Amino acid sequence: MEAPKGGVFFSARELHNLIPFHLTLRAAIELNVFDIIAGAPLTAAEIAAQIPTGNPNASASLDRILRTLAAYGILTVSFSSSSPPAYGLADEFQCLVSSEKSSSVISRAANVLGHALSPGFDSFCEMKHAVLEENTVPFVRAFGVTPYEYFSERPELTKNFNESMANNSKFYIAVVLKTYRGFDGVTELLDVGGGNGTLVGEVIKAYPNIRGLNFDLPFIIDSAPAIPGVEHIAGDMFESIPNAETLMMKV
Numbered sequence: 289m290e291a292p293k294g295g296v297f298f299s300a301r302e303l304h305n306l307i308p309f310h311l312t313l314r315a316a317i318e319l320n321v322f323d324i325i326a327g328a329p330l331t332a333a334e335i336a337a338q339i340p341t342g343n344p345n346a347s348a349s350l351d352r353i354l355r356t357l358a359a360y361g362i363l364t365v366s367f368s369s370s371s372p373p374a375y376g377l378a379d380e381f382q383c384l385v386s387s388e389k390s391s392s393v394i395s396r397a398a399n400v401l402g403h404a405l406s407p408g409f410d411s412f413c414e415m416k417h418a419v420l421e422e423n424t425v426p427f428v429r430a431f432g433v434t435p436y437e438y439f440s441e442r443p444e445l446t447k448n449f450n451e452s453m454a455n456n457s458k459f460y461i462a463v464v465l466k467t468y469r470g471f472d473g474v475t476e477l478l479d480v481g482g483g484n485g486t487l488v489g490e491v492i493k494a495y496p497n498i499r500g501l502n503f504d505l506p507f508i509i510d511s512a513p514a515i516p517g518v519e520h521i522a523g524d525m526f527e528s529i530p531n532a533e534t535l536m537m538k539v
């Protein structure tokens with residue numbers, strides 16, 4: 289199937305490939321493929337040479353992954369009669385590069401992993417029970433605790449989740465700030481459930497006169513970085529939130 293311009297697309301005939309496609313993408317992220325090819329297109333063997341493995345057949349297996357991603361338009365592929373195909377990252381998917389090498393402000397890699405790894409994946413498998421059973425939350429059914437209780441005991445997952453949310457926020461607020469004038473005249477801005485404070489931090493960069501407040505659960509605030517112009521406040525929004533002139537919420 290030829291991928292149409294403008295991104296990944298699935299026809300009815302391709303529905304069975306949704307999960308294999310997503311998990312192929314996950315494998316490529318875990319193998320660091322997008323960072324490896326960020327600079328220039330490379331052959332499967334050249335990419336495999338940069339992956340720490342002693343597997344002599346690594347490039348053949350990797351080539352299958354690369355071909356799948358090329359079929360969906362994520363990778364470009366150039367053929368020549370004298371050498372094996374070279375794979376590059378399509379312009380639209382430069383955002384999959386996790387390092388600063390990308391000109392994009394967003395790394396989608398963390399977002400993809402958020403859904404393709406447990407606990408995201410395992411809780412999606414419980415989704416039908418939210419329909420069949422009263423008051424059932426798929427995540428709680430899978431793990432016996434709420435997502436935030438689960439995350440609070442797993443710093444690595446929390447880091448990935450926060451990075452994923454922050455990358456999203458950075459991307460969208462850059463677009464919003466180009467046209468939205470609602471922050472004009474604001475003096476104090478409280479982001480409720482603001483994660484690591486990236487969103488309010490980006491607003492403060494554009495509006496340095498605003499006092500920024502970032503409110504989130506204690507275990508999120510504990511690992512939040514210092515952000516100029518932003519005060520972090522820990523708490524539970526279902527109990528109370530700090531007083532502030534203006535509130536903001538983004539999921």
Ligand SMILES: C[S@@+](CC[C@H](N)C(=O)[O-])C[C@H]1O[C@@H](n2cnc3c(N)ncnc32)[C@H](O)[C@@H]1O
Nearest residue numbers: 453454457481482483504505524525526538539
């Ligand atoms: C989907 S994330 C959104 C993060 C951020 N607003 C953004 O868009 O990047 C939801 C946020 O709400 C926070 N949160 C969940 N329950 C909360 C509670 N009871 N009190 C305060 N924050 C909470 C989570 O820790 C998480 O950072």
